[in-house]
Every structure is written in C-alpha cells, then in structure tokens.
Amino acid sequence: MRVPRVAQYRGFWFASLAAEGPSLEEFLGPMTTSFDDMVDRSPSGTLEVAGGFSKHVYRGNWKLVLENHNDTLHPRFVHASSVAAAREQSDAVPTDGAGAVQIRQMRQNGAPAQVWEELGIWTSEWGHSFMGDYHTDKAAVALAEDDPVQVEYRRALAARVGEARAAEILAVSRFNTVVYPNLSFMSRFRQLRIIVPLAVDRTMLVTHTFRMPGAPERMFHDSIAFANVVNGTGSLVLTDDLETYERVQRGLESQGGEWVDAARGLGADAPDPSGMLRGATGTSEVHIRNQFAAWARWMTGAA
Amino acid sequence: MDAAAATIADPFAFVLHECDLLDRWRLQEWLSLWAEECSYWVPALPGQESPHDALSHIYDDRRLLETRVRRFAHAMFHAQKPPSRTVRFATNLRVVEQPGAALSVLCSLQVAEFRNGLHRSYLGHCRYDLLRGGAGGLLIRRKRFELIDCDAPQEGISIIL
Numbered sequence: 358m359r360v361p362r363v364a365q366y367r368g369f370w371f372a373s374l375a376a377e378g379p380s381l382e383e384f385l386g387p388m389t390t391s392f393d394d395m396v397d398r399s400p401s402g403t404l405e406v407a408g409g410f411s412k413h414v415y416r417g418n419w420k421l422v423l424e425n426h427n428d429t430l431h432p433r434f435v436h437a438s439s440v441a442a443a444r445e446q447s448d449a450v451p452t453d454g455a456g457a458v459q460i461r462q463m464r465q466n467g468a469p470a471q472v473w474e475e476l477g478i479w480t481s482e483w484g485h486s487f488m489g490d491y492h493t494d495k496a497a498v499a500l501a502e503d504d505p506v507q508v509e510y511r512r513a514l515a516a517r518v519g520e521a522r523a524a525e526i527l528a529v530s531r532f533n534t535v536v537y538p539n540l541s542f543m544s545r546f547r548q549l550r551i552i553v554p555l556a557v558d559r560t561m562l563v564t565h566t567f568r569m570p571g572a573p574e575r576m577f578h579d580s581i582a583f584a585n586v587v588n589g590t591g592s593l594v595l596t597d598d599l600e601t602y603e604r605v606q607r608g609l610e611s612q613g614g615e616w617v618d619a620a621r622g623l624g625a626d627a628p629d630p631s632g633m634l635r636g637a638t639g640t641s642e643v644h645i646r647n648q649f650a651a652w653a654r655w656m657t658g659a660a
Numbered sequence: 661m662d663a664a665a666a667t668i669a670d671p672f673a674f675v676l677h678e679c680d681l682l683d684r685w686r687l688q689e690w691l692s693l694w695a696e697e698c699s700y701w702v703p704a705l706p707g708q709e710s711p712h713d714a715l716s717h718i719y720d721d722r723r724l725l726e727t728r729v730r731r732f733a734h735a736m737f738h739a740q741k742p743p744s745r746t747v748r749f750a751t752n753l754r755v756v757e758q759p760g761a762a763l764s765v766l767c768s769l770q771v772a773e774f775r776n777g778l779h780r781s782y783l784g785h786c787r788y789d790l791l792r793g794g795a796g797g798l799l800i801r802r803k804r805f806e807l808i809d810c811d812a813p814q815e816g817i818s819i820i821l
C-alpha cells in the first residue's frame with residue numbers, strides 16, 4: 358500500500374492515509390511542545406530508540422486506554438493495591454535500582470486528592486491532550502538533585518544549551534501526552550505507546566523507550582525500569598488498568614444503560630492563553646469530551 | 661525463613677516444591693525460598709541478556725518481589741478478583757553445576773491459568789540459579805522464565821509465573 362503523505366517532527370515520523378488534510382504540524386498543534394520536551398532533555402539534542410519493545414493487549418475498545426491516559430481520578434482507586442503494597446515496603450531491602458524506581462512510582466500514584474485536582478490538563482483540536490506531571494517526589498523523576506548521576510546529566514545538558522536554557526528545559530513538568538487516536542507518550546520519562554485497534558473489543562499497545570545519547574547510562578536503566586512499571590505486562594500497576602478496561606468493556610456491551618457520563622468538570626473548562634481548552638481542575642474529563650468531539654467530526658465528515 | 665523450604669537440598673525437588681507453593685497460593689512460604697539478593701525475570705525479547713538494557717514483562721529485584729507478594733493480600737487487587745487458579749508443569753529438568761556452591765536448574769515450564777471464565781497458558785524455558793543456604797537447603801538467586809511467545813502481545817499477567 359502506498360501511503361500518500363509522510364512527515365516528521367523532531368525525528369518522529371508520521372504517515373497519513375489521507376491524501377489531503379492538515380499538515381503534520383497543523384494536526385499536532387500544541388502537542389509539538391511535548392515532542393520538544395522529550396527531545397530537548399537530551400544532552401545531545403537527539404534520542405535513540407533503544408531497549409527493545411514490549412506489547413500488550415486487552416479485551417476492550419481502543420478508546421478506553423486513550424481516555425485513561427489523561428485521567429487523574431483513577432489512580433487512587435484502580436491502583437490502591439500497588440500504592441498500599443509499595444508504601445509498606447521497607448527500603449532497607451536490597452534493590453539493584455530497578456525495584457526502587459518502580460516502588461517510588463507506585464507510591465507516587467497514591468498522591469493526595471489535592472495534587473491531582475491542582476494539575477493542569479489541556480486539550481487541543483483533533484482530540485489531543487496533555488496533563489501536568491504529578492510527581493511531588495522529585496527523586497522519582499530524575500534522581501535527587503545532588504545525586505552524582507543527576508549532576509553529571511545537568512552538566513552535560515548545560516554544556517550544549519547553556520545554564521539558562523537547561524534550567525528552562527528541566528522546568529517543564531508534563532506527564533502523558535495523547536495524540537489522538539493512536540499515540541500516547543510521556544515526554545519527561547521517555548516512554549511512548551502506539552495504540553493499535555485489533556477488533557472493536559481488542560486493543561494492542563506497543564511500548565518503546567529511548568536513550569539520551571550523552572546522558573549517564575544509569576538514566577537509561579531507570580527509563581527501562583519506569584517502562585516496566587507503567588507498561589510492563591506483569592506490572593503491579595498496569596494489570597489493574599487492563600482489568601478495568603475489560604470490566605468497562607463488559608459493562609458497555611451490556612444493556613445496562615444507554616449513556617456514559619463524561620461530564621466531570623463540564624461547564625468549567627476554560628480557554629487558556631495558549632489557545633487550548635484547559636480543564637477547570639486536574640480531574641476534569643475535558644480530554645474525553647475533546648476526544649469524542651474529534652471522533653464525531655471524523656465519523657460525520659464534518660470539516 | 662521457612663525451615664522446611666530451606667532444607668530442600670535436591671534441586672529437582674526444590675523446583676517442584678516452588679511450583680507447588682505457587683499453585684497453592686502459599687506466597688509467604690514461597691518468598692522464603694528466595695535469597696536476600698535475588699531477581700525474578702520474565703523478559704520481553706528472546707535471548708535478552710540484561711534486564712537493565714531492554715523492556716521486560718516482569719523484572720523484580722528483592723525489594724519489588726516483596727511488594728509484588730504483599731499486593732496479593734490487598735482487597736483492591738482488581739486483576740485478581742476473582743483470583744486465578746493455576747497448575748504448573750516443570751519437565752525436562754536438568755542441573756548445570758556452577759563453580760562454588762551455586763548450581764542452576766533448567767526446565768521446560770508451563771503455567772496454566774484459569775480466571776474469570778478464561779484459560780491462559782504460559783509456556784517457556786525456565787532457569788533457576790540456586791544458592792546453598794546455611795542449612796544445606798537451596799535458595800533462589802535468579803529465576804528467569806523466557807516465554808516462547810515473549811515478543812508477541814501478552815495480556816496482563818496478574819499471577820506469579
């Protein structure tokens with residue numbers, strides 16, 4: 358099959374099956390800043406696809422995972438078991454580094470309600486959205502500031518872009534970015550998922566991570582451990598997300614109700630100076646409403 | 661430490677005992693089979709050499725392994741409501757002697773799982789790197805289970821393989 362259009366942004370290649378339509382940059386809109394965030398963090402200004410890949414499937418519609426990736430209400434409930442188990446874990450027990458990264462992430466998922474409510478969530482045309490980062494545990498993001506690995510990394514980044522620009526790059530605080538309808542990535546953590554619908558009730562995710570050439574190798578190992586906790590098939594976190602998608606799917610297939618409510622925050626979403634629509638609070642479902650607006654536009658052929 | 665577990669000196673009996681404890685959900689006893697520094701690994705790519713250089717389905721060090729076990733006791737472990745029933749077959753066992761007190765057991769392992777009306781089967785090559793504990797019994801230093809379809813899409817793995 359010939360793909361009528363291909364284009365790249367910061368080295369990420371996209372293909373379009375439509376001969377005509379918005380250009381890649383028009384389509385991505387403000388989501389380009391998330392690609393910038395991911396690439397700018399590298400001391401060499403480039404990323405290397407590394408670490409292989411892993412694939413997982415769930416028995417549910419592809420929309421469910423996209424609705425989840427910017428959802429900030431579910432972690433305290435869906436991930437309650439891993440939050441509790443991680444909180445009770447003694448840090449005196451040996452780790453080779455991988456377990457420590459995963460346990461920090463699980464504990465962070467138990468952040469208090471106020472942290473989630475105060476997060477930013479922004480949406481743009483074509484169903485895209487991103488959310489602010491919720492990591493109050495700074496060490497969970499990139500090791501403690503005085504950690505030798507972190508010091509070496511900052512020095513390498515500043516050597517290329519200067520101290521001021523390095524500080525600007527590192528101050529960006531963003532978690533999941535959803536490029537509707539088939540891409541989701543964590544710019545700060547160098548994690549990327551491609552969402553592949555296999556059937557109306559079956560979806561595959563392909564997970565990739567990246568190495569920052571010029572950064573300490575330990576940061577790559579931490580990215581691998583982070584990938585395993587957020588996307589690993591046997592992750593203590595992801596398994597409860599997948600179970601939830603499957604339960605939602607069964608609920609949707611039942612004759613239990615005609616409507617699904619996605620009204621959290623409705624009426625309070627407000628235009629942002631950037632031109633995006635921002636949820637009034639971090640738990641607004643503005644991203645879900647935005648996804649369905651894009652879906653309806655495509656399905657009805659509206660311009 | 662569980663006294664019975666730490667005194668199993670025969671490597672084949674030890675592996676079968678490990679499988680049996682998992683099938684019977686005796687997880688605290690199962691945890692006592694592990695050395696203080698250990699790893700439990702289900703790679704995502706065939707022949708993967710390091711768990712730190714590539715993504716895995718599961719990679720636990722001792723600290724994470726304890727957390728994994730603890731989670732099973734939590735009322736909101738949704739992916740284990742209802743809990744799985746499992747049965748394991750470890751066959752074609754052979755011992756590879758290693759320098760010092762350590763030895764490895766290689767086997768073909770199948771884990772059959774039934775949960776929520778669905779059957780799943782995990783099939784692959786498993787390697788146990790074992791240590792001799794103080795009482796002469798064996799302890800697991802590393803368990804590496806490479807599924808024959810590890811690079812194919814997997815559904816959520818909520819049990820211990």
Ligand SMILES: [Fe+2]
Pocket residue numbers: 431432435436598
């Ligand atoms: Fe989740």
